Every structure is written in C-alpha cells, then in structure tokens.
Amino acid sequence: MEKKQIEIEITDLAFDGKSVGYLDGKVVFLNGGLPGETVRAEITRSKPRYNQAMVHEIIRKSDQRVPAVCPHFDYCGGCTWQDLGYEHQLAYKKKQVVDCLQRLGKLGDVEVHDVIGSSELFNYRNKMEFSFHVAPDDSFTLGLHRRGRFDEIFNVEKCYLPQEIASEIVIWMRDYVSQKQIPIYDVFEHTGYMRFLMIRQAKNTDGLMINIVTTKGDFPDEESLVAEMIGTFPQITTIVHNQNGGKSNIATGEIEKVLYGPGYIEERLFDTTFRIRANSFFQTNTRQAETLYQTGFDMLQTDGSERLLDLYCGTGSIGILLASRVAEVVGVELVPDAVTVARENAEVNNLTNISFFEGFVRDYLREYNQNSSAFDIVVVDPPRAGLHPKALKQLIELHPPTILHFSCNPATFARDAGKLTESGYFLKEVKPVDMFPHTMHIELATVFRAG
Template identity: 65%
Template sequence: MAGKIVTLEITDLAFDGKSVAHLDGKVVFLKGGLPGEKVEAEITVTKPRYNTGIVTKLLTKSEHRIKAKCSHFGICGGCTWQDLKYEIQLMYKQKQVYDCLARIGNLSETEIDEIIPSEEIFNYRNKMEYSFHTSGDNSFTLGLHQRGHFDKIFDLKKCHLQAEPSSKIVNWMRDYVAKEEIPVYDVLEHTGYMRFLMIRTAAGTEELMINMVTNYGDFPDPEKFIEQILPDFPEITTIVHNQNGKKSNIATGEIEKILHGPGFITEKLLGRSFRISSNSFFQTNPKQTETLYRTAFEMLGPDSNDRVLDLYCGTGSIGILLADRVKEVVGVEIVPDAIVAARKNAEINGIENIQFYEANVKDYLNAGSQEIENFNILIIDPPRAGINPRALKKMLKLKPEKILYISCNPATFSRDAANIVESGYTLPRVKPVDMFPHTMHIELVSVFYREK
C-alpha cells in the first residue's frame, strides 16, 4: 500500500495539524490539504488502524484556502495553517477542544465558550529559537526546523511570527558565523560549537535580548562580536551566552555569561513589570497573555480572603498580578532562574504577600508542610504534558474550593479534568483562547468548583 497514489476527500483537521481523510474504512492522516478539498495523495505509511500520506496534487480547492504570507510556508515546521483563513483556523481549534473534552474527558456537558481570537495574527511572538545545523561539511544552515524533521534546519530569510529586526539578526548572524569560521554544532555527532540563537523582545519596553546557546567553551572574541553587531542593531539591549554541552537539543544553558547589558529584558503586563531572563518561561504572545490572564481572573473571581497556591508559576506573573486581590500567594516552579526572576518581579512590583519556592510540584506537595493545608484556591498552569497523576492526587487531597486550570493542551487537560471532576468538582465551562495563530496550539482557561 505504501507508495500508492490515491484520490481522497479531506473531511477534517487533526490535532497535530495534519488533514484527515478516509480510505477503505480506515482513517488517513495527510500532510497538506484542507477540509472540503479533493486531493491526489501518496500513502507513505500503513498501520493496522490508520495510514499516513502526503498530498501530491490538489484536485479541487477549498473556499477557505488563502495564499500563505510566508515564503517558507510548507517547508517550515512552525506554521501549519497559514493557508487557511484565520476565522476557519479558530473554528477548528474550537472543534478540537470540543472533541477532546467529549472523547478523552467524557465531559460533553461542560460548556465551551467561543474561542477568543488573537488581536495580532502576525508578529505576535516575543521569543523565537533559531537552530544552527551542519552535516559535518563546511556548510551550515541557521533557521527553523523543516516540518517533521528534528535534524533538518532550513536557512530562514524571514519569519512573520516575530517582528523585525528578528529575521534581520538571523541573517546577520549567519554571515558573521561564516565569516569568522565559528564551528557549527552537528546534532547527530555532538561536535561543533554554535547551537541556537534565541531572540526575545519586550513589546512594553522595546527591549531586545539575543542569547547565543553553544556547546561548552567561551564565545570567541566577544568584544569584536559586540562591536560589530550593536551598530547594525541598536535595538539590542542585552546579549547573553549560554553553554549547553548536553546531548539534549534544547536552547537552555548550564553556564550563562552576560556579554552586554543587564542580562534580562523587562516586559509590562496589565500595568506590572516582569523581568525575563534567557532561560525562564514567559508567555510568548504578550498582548494575548493580557487577555488570557484577564479572562482567567474574571472566571476565578478572587476574594480578599483567598489563599492561593500557584503551581508551575514560571516567573510568577499570574500570582503577582493576582496578589493585591487576595490574602496571600505561594508560587512553585522547578526552574531556578525562573524563581530568581519571580522573586525579583515581586520586589520590583512592590508585592509583599507572595512567596516562591524552587521545587518540583510533586516534591513540594509530598513534603507535607502545614502551610499547604490552608490554600483554598489552586492555580495550575502545567507544561503540555499536563499534571503528573500522583501530583494531581496530592493536589486534590488539599480540597481547594476552586481550581483555576490554564492549559496549553486540550488533550492532557481533558484527561486531568476527568480526574478532577471524578473527585468531586464541577466544570461548568472552559474558555479557549488563541495565543498562536497559524499553528494548531490552543490555550484553555477553566475553573473547577468543589461540590458542596
């Protein structure tokens, strides 16, 4: 069957951005194509329960198909839906939330509010991680991953997700590394030096950080580098160098050196200031983050007597924004840099009724301190994998009155939500918020109420 060319009608979009069709009673996940389109496709993999394939020819076009703005669209692993009208992207995201809640969570009675669109659909990101790649010869690329390939990077000329000068810095950097003959990291052989270029911006203050992530060793001639890059990009307010000599291909470092400026940028959210360092999590669509947090607080309805436990707190933004409306907040986060930033953020915003602990949520809950018995509100904002089941059990033992759960993955949210509801909570509604136009990512806000 693999290699066979077939004619298919696309009926849906799947969670990972692929399109969905059916062939001989089996589902086919396709790269390319939009619902309503008739396509010619090559079957690439056959499995007992499904096939995968790739669209080779469009036989009819969907009325919702538009011309993608980006010249890298189709190759780039970043945007999967740039060729689909934005309002239709939103419709499919809404449907995916519905499908996950019904299918995984068995929660078809929970109301799903209409998804909140992103105010900006281009240039909305404040952080991009560009990868260096070489196959061992003298040539290299600097850009983003090719769709579906962890080990293939294409040379990026312009990305429309982060405003300029982001792409211009990428192109400058590629020339600099080539001119200076700085070796590039080979991800398969684990040799070479340059690994990532991260660019972070702060819309509220117009500050800009570049962070070079390399294999072990000092950055060659940093003074010369700074002298050359700053006149070309006066927008850069800080430059940091992180060394990551581990095999895991992530853009965070074990050793950080500040080469220029303060080593952080400051963003403003809902009137407060937040320090963002190179290695800590910060929401990537700042305008929409304000909408997300505002929505979350409206749904939660905080009270001045509330004691709030903010789990997976990152740089502390949710707790800090909530602190003056409640009695006290405790934030827990695993990344040491994020906790340093969270404490600093509380200080620069003059917040005194908040404390932060650097810990794995599971360990913090296991430690069984008396303090944790007193929280009546739980805020949970975990990574995409959702909540560790043992940690969730511990959270539920605290019997909080309300749980505000913010999720970036409707599938793991639905799994966790089913467990929360089973242990005596109601989930009247969830509110999807679109933080990432043109990608399949969906953010959700929800509040669980303990049944009396």
C-alpha cells in the first residue's frame, strides 16, 4: 500500500529524540526535522491518537540547524540531535525537565536551573558497546544500531563519542574476526559466537580495556588474539573475555576470563581513584560525572557527624566521595560484581567508615526500618525506571531529614518527586547537567528536605 505523503511544520522535540508536529489536529512524531522547519514526510504508522512519519525533505530550514560532524549521522541511532546547535539542545532539555515536573509531578513552582553544559561535545564517553550482527547475505557487521532499528547494525568506521582509538579498534576487530572466520552470534537463531565488543577508556589515567563478549566457550587461539591486538594497540592495558550463554542480548557475561593485564582499569574522579571492571556500572562521561556529583554535593550541609545511606550505589562512587565529609556511609546495590568493586574501591582509598549491602533497595529499607536508628542523609541514584513503589514507600517511612536525589530520567523523577513532596518533603530547585551531548538524555541533581 502506498504510504501517505505530508507537508508539515515541526513545532517541538519529544523525549525520545523525535520531532513533533500536528496534522489536522492529530500529533505526528517524526524521525528527522527540527522545530521551526517545514518538512515533506511519509506517514509510516497511523494510530488512533498519533501518527509516525519519516522526514524525506526539509522545505524550510531552521536557523538552529548546524552541520552534523559524523559520517554516520543520517542513520545512526546514537546522536539524534547532532544537527541541532548545542545551546538549543540545552534549552530543549531544560524545557523537558520543566514540562515533566509540571505534568507528571504537579510541581510547577519548583525552580529549574539552566542546564550545565558539557565542556566536551565529542569524545566524551569512557565506554562504548559495539554489536556483532549477521547480515541477511551471511556477511556480518560490527558497529551500532541503525536509528529506530533493534535488528540492524551498521559498520562503524568512525564514532565521535569515545576517544579516537575506539574506532580504530572496531575496524581492527572486524578484520580479525573476518580473517579468522569466527562465527557471529545470530540474535534470532541463537547460533554463532561473537556478540559484543566493549571498549572502556579512562579520561584521567591511561587505562584502556577491551571486553569481548561471546556465547559460552573459550576464545579460539586467545594467545594470538592478545599478541596481535597488543602488537597493534600497545595502549591497551587490559583485555577481558565475557561469556554470555543466555538469550538476552546484553553485553555482560556469567563467566569472565582475563586475557591480558589486571582485568580492570582505574579512573580518577576529583582526587579519588576508582577501579572499573567490565561488568560494573561507572558514569559514562567522566568530566560531567564530576560536575553532576559536585552540583549535588554543593547542596548538602554536613558537619562530619552524619550517617549517610547511598542507595543504588553501583561501584560506590558517591558514598566513597562523601565518606570524608560524614561519620559513616552504607551503600546498597543489587549487582554482586558492582558491590565487589565498591568494596575494592573503599579499600583502594583506605576508607574504614563505609560498608556495602548487596541486594534490593526495597529489601534493605524494609529490614532497616524495623531494626535500626536513623540516617541523616540518604542519597538515591536509581536507574531510568526511578524508585520502585515499595522502595519509595519505605524511604518515606524512613523519613531522613535530607535526600540527595540524582536522576537520569526527568519523567520518573517527576513522578517520584511528586510523591515525596506529597508526603511532606520540600523541593526548592532542580539542577540539570548534560552528560550526553547530541542525545535527548539529561541528568538531574537535587535535594529534598523534610518539612
């Protein structure tokens, strides 16, 4: 059936990076185009409440438009806003935070500060995950997802998000796997071997980790892989091999084998050193992680006597950075590997006033609420889904005087902030920090005070 062609004016940007316009009173979400532009597009999906469309031609250009730097920009799922001037990206991100607070949290009177922009617009990521993918003609690709496609990977030749060497390693690895004829994992048939190539490179040390993720089984002739890879890239400090035998398409493994070097890299935030292992969370933009944390820490008052609870602590960064300002820190984290690294990081930094609980936040809070005395400060830094309803309920029951809240999702933040303010917490201001230029992502730092 022939798809309907439309001419439409774009009025806004949506949370997922799509642009927005209206046709006969019905909202249209478009791939491509910027606010203020008139475009020719094709309707790709028609639903009762909205349409989706693909932009084919820009008839009238916005003056917010800038040339995209990346050769893959037109089809890559990574940087959907690279053609939007950076100051305008920041303005749209702020608007999204304001909209979420008003619509989802009923918090229209909270002050939203201007977004703190990133000093690095490119090469800012310390971690990139590239996927192997079998093409229909039995060739393969190693790279990133095509925009809007979970089932298509294009060959990356140059990516501007990590440091430059990452693209060279991707090209090298593609050639190596092709020459050695190592089978590629097929996500539909669950056959083959090579799944992901993950590259982690510290900003403040010389650490450079290669993590090869495959299905179960040793890497074929791993000695020659290491010799050839290190021969070509002597900057690499460690190579690890993770084996993921499961069907879920994630770049973590149940079995990890260190093929070269110590199996971890180190990164410094402020003056503190953190170990990072292949499977544990660490903020992806090192420089802006410092900005985000500092923005939150500046809103805290401490006199050294406080007990601090760091919920969703990952590898312990926040609690470790705050340990010298308070009497005691307890971190809570679900992923066992992350807890191991958090303990290692406390030891590396000679901290004796910090301990970690491995498990769900809601379970920790349920047990804790029944047994123990209060925390003065609770830090929460949940994943994109925000606080689990049970965790939020338990947190409200714990009722600490101060909650330092970091968030990577303004929508779930607004929902949770609405519940916290309903239960007596006061929220004066929200400080957004841009960790991911050219994407729609935005991080928030704020403090809730008990009324």
